[in-house]
Amino acid sequence: MEEFRRRQASPEAYSASKLAIEAEEGELFERLLQQDLRAFETLYDRYSSLVYSTALRIVSDPSTAEDVMQEVFLRLWRRPENYVPQRGRFVIWILSVTRNRAIDELRTRGRRLKRETLPSWNVEDSLSAVSSDDPAGDVQLNDERRIIIRALAKLPPEQRQPIELAYFRGLTQQEIANLLHQPLGTVKTRIRLGMQKLKPLLKDEEEE
Amino acid sequence: MGCEEVREALDAYALGALTPEEARAVEEHVAGCSDCRKLLDEANHVASLLPFGVPLWNPNPQVRQRILSSAEHWAEARQATLRSRLAKAALPIAASLLLAFAIGSLIWSYSLQSRVNDLDDDVGGVQRQVQFVGSRQAEISTSLVSMDQQFEDYNSLLGEQSTIFTTLTAPDVRTVQLWSKNQDVKAKGAYFYSPQNGTGGLTCTNLPSLAEGKVYHLWFFHEGKAYSGGSFYSWNGVGLHGVDLAQQGLHGPFSGYGVSIEDKGATVLWPTSELVLYAENSR
Numbered sequence: 001m002e003e004f005r006r007r008q009a010s011p012e013a014y015s016a017s018k019l020a021i022e023a024e025e026g027e028l029f030e031r032l033l034q035q036d037l038r039a040f041e042t043l044y045d046r047y048s049s050l051v052y053s054t055a056l057r058i059v060s061d062p063s064t065a066e067d068v069m070q071e072v073f074l075r076l077w078r079r080p081e082n083y084v085p086q087r088g089r090f091v092i093w094i095l096s097v098t099r100n101r102a103i104d105e106l107r108t109r110g111r112r113l114k115r116e117t118l119p120s121w122n123v124e125d126s127l128s129a130v131s132s133d134d135p136a137g138d139v140q141l142n143d144e145r146r147i148i149i150r151a152l153a154k155l156p157p158e159q160r161q162p163i164e165l166a167y168f169r170g171l172t173q174q175e176i177a178n179l180l181h182q183p184l185g186t187v188k189t190r191i192r193l194g195m196q197k198l199k200p201l202l203k204d205e206e207e208e
Numbered sequence: 209m210g211c212e213e214v215r216e217a218l219d220a221y222a223l224g225a226l227t228p229e230e231a232r233a234v235e236e237h238v239a240g241c242s243d244c245r246k247l248l249d250e251a252n253h254v255a256s257l258l259p260f261g262v263p264l265w266n267p268n269p270q271v272r273q274r275i276l277s278s279a280e281h282w283a284e285a286r287q288a289t290l291r292s293r294l295a296k297a298a299l300p301i302a303a304s305l306l307l308a309f310a311i312g313s314l315i316w317s318y319s320l321q322s323r324v325n326d327l328d329d330d331v332g333g334v335q336r337q338v339q340f341v342g343s344r345q346a347e348i349s350t351s352l353v354s355m356d357q358q359f360e361d362y363n364s365l366l367g368e369q370s371t372i373f374t375t376l377t378a379p380d381v382r383t384v385q386l387w388s389k390n391q392d393v394k395a396k397g398a399y400f401y402s403p404q405n406g407t408g409g410l411t412c413t414n415l416p417s418l419a420e421g422k423v424y425h426l427w428f429f430h431e432g433k434a435y436s437g438g439s440f441y442s443w444n445g446v447g448l449h450g451v452d453l454a455q456q457g458l459h460g461p462f463s464g465y466g467v468s469i470e471d472k473g474a475t476v477l478w479p480t481s482e483l484v485l486y487a488e489n490s491r
């Protein structure tokens with residue numbers, strides 16, 4: 001009740017659509033536990049682009065990214081109980097599973113890909129939406145993507161780059177320093193500055 | 209590592225950019241420091257949102273087809289394995305649990321009957337017995353609930369067992385012993401019921417075996433009329449049958465109880481064979 005009032009009091013922070021999606025996702029997940037193929041299909045249609053794009057960003061190869069995605073979704077289907085709703089949102093969970101799986105893939109395929117610098121991308125380009133058959137879930141995800149892309153766009157490139165190399169290449173701070181020919185201390189500082197800058201930008205929009 | 213050192217490393221930790229040794233030091237520290245743990249949660253949250261910022265691509269539609277049909281095949285294969293495993297395991301499990309349950313209730317019913325006069329002194333013991341029966345019930349429920357359509361019979365039995373359990377745990381449960389009228393038949397039974405719940409149950413042992421197409425039938429008698437209490441089967445002569453009296457519009461008190469053998473599925477208004485078990489209610 002208390003939570004409900006708090007939410008009502010700040011309509012900007014908690015849009016009605018977001019609450020509706022969360023409730024609907026709880027129900028979808030219940031059905032997934034009952035091995036309902038339609039629920040699996042809906043979750044696939046809603047998140048496959050994000051999962052695939054995350055994997056692709058990490059492994060830089062479409063067919064490897066597809067393999068990673070297939071493994072992530074089939075593992076979800078076989079062991080839906082691995083996701084524990086109490087620990088956080090489904091989309092956050094499946095993306096972190098994807099990230100870890102893709103980084104593993106990168107490591108088992110040798111260091112070759114890791115040695116390459118991330119292909120740079122214009123963050124504003126990321127805003128171009130991808131249509132899907134699930135408009136309700138799509139609006140919600142697009143809102144969130146917009147917020148995060150804007151926050152990332154506000155970072156100076158020298159802070160964003162080491163953060164991305166760490167998260168999407170699985171590099172340690174020392175490896176990043178070597179790759180960028182920068183002192184280790186500089187890399188550490190830039191990672192921290194960048195992360196501290198992102199924190200308030202994302203906190204306003206994301207509930208804790 | 210102290211708090212300050214750890215806080216400098218938290219963001220890198222959340223991004224997975226620490227060496228294993230550094231990461232372990234952070235984990236050891238936050239395990240015992242709630243302030244740093246809170247900061248780590250925040251850093252993890254920021255890191256977890258980074259995938260939302262990647263350029264969005266649509267996967268090949270053929271992959272969708274591949275994944276969905278893999279999922280479907282896997283589910284079918286799993287169902288088939290499950291079904292054959294259940295078919296092998298379920299029947300003996302259900303039968304042995306039922307047996308344990310039936311015998312447990314029977315012993316309990318008899319002991320209740322024999323101590324009916326000093327029941328108050330024995331409430332603790334009775335409650336322990338009921339808890340034991342309850343724990344068996346949970347096992348039966350778990351194994352029965354997981355069975356699918358083909359075990360519908362067992363599921364209806366489960367419903368009856370719930371009725372029996374409800375009856376056994378009711379504060380006003382009463383018991384009547386049933387005996388065979390025929391000296392040659394060793395069958396015994398206990399009928400227990402709760403006027404308050406409107407439920408009743410019957411446990412029997414040494415029931416004569418049933419011919420093909422036959423069932424046992426429970427009867428209630430009152431003022432020259434017979435009322436059907438439903439039919440049931442037995443395992444090795446042990447029968448267990450629950451009756452939701454209120455739901456079936458059966459309102460006691462009854463002056464007598466009986467069990468006869470009838471044709472399966474037949475609508476009978478009066479026992480068509482000699483009663484294998486019978487009791488008169490003295491109350």
Ligand SMILES: [Zn+2]
Nearest residue numbers: 210211241244
């Ligand atoms: Zn600390």
